[in-house]
Amino acid sequence: MVVFPVWAGLELHLLIPRNMDKLAKSLDCCVADYFGHIDEESKKKLQGYKCVLNAKASEESMANVARWEPAHGRFNFRHPWKNYLKVGASSRSCAYCIETLTSCLDSKDKVPEAIKNHLGSACMNLSSSSSNVMGELANTVNTMTRSAKIDMAVEDMRNAVKELQNDLKTLPDLMIQPHDKEKDELVPSEVTVVPLMDVIPVVSFASLLIETASRIEENLVKAVEELAESAQFKQPEDEKKPKQNSNTAKIVSDEGNVTALERV
Secondary structure, X not given: OOOOOOOHHHHHHHHHHHHHHHHHHHHHHHHHHHHOXXXXXXXXXXXXXXXXXXXXXXXXXXHHHHOOOOOEOOEOOXXXXXXXXXXHHHHHHHHHHHHHHHHHXXXXXXXXXXXXXXXXXXXXHHHHHHHHHHHHHHHHHHHOEOOOOHHHHHHHHHHHHHHHHHHHHOHHHHOEEEOOOOOOOOOOOOEEEOOHHHHHHHHHHHXXXXXXXXXXXXXXXXXXXXXXXXOOOEOOHHHHHHHHHHHHHHHHHHHHHHHHHHHO
């Protein structure tokens, strides 16, 4: 009979990135649902943020047990399990924003199509870039290897935030729409003003999306960076290759100098 122990530390290590992946999928599905339609499978993924909200007790229990476990696998005796709790707390902070975003879905049909079309592209872009950041962070924790793409992913998310903010600034121009009417020189053209109450829901949705991106950058990214530093995660392969190439070039250069000296 072979007995394989169930390590609480390993379970915690797998739970944290799995929850971040669920957050990323929930965010994408929520934004896609607001500006369009999603299938039943996507609706199930949309509920993934609830797992993150309910994971606090499990994470704390696993961390408490993991502190007393002997070294196993990739984890030393003094592995920084407390940092996993910080990542979990930061994930929940983002999950609360996503939960509020889902509450906006009930009012999506009340927003004028012109307003939704104006903000839809920027919101989808921000959702995609935010999910990409969370995916990179999840992979960092899962593989215990720093991501070579995280800085670029965060920069893309910042640019997406600026794009959405610029679209929000031009939103007042769309609230005054020309009314379609047969041209008549005697009758002045009519103007339709979009009621403010019809615009507030989509503005709230966009603002919450920006807040989600802010929490990802200020809380989640920093929490994973602290974990990577404390646990001494491996450097990405992209940073190792240049060093190897430079060492190889140095060896070739030294060999060339030796050959030149021998000829002299």
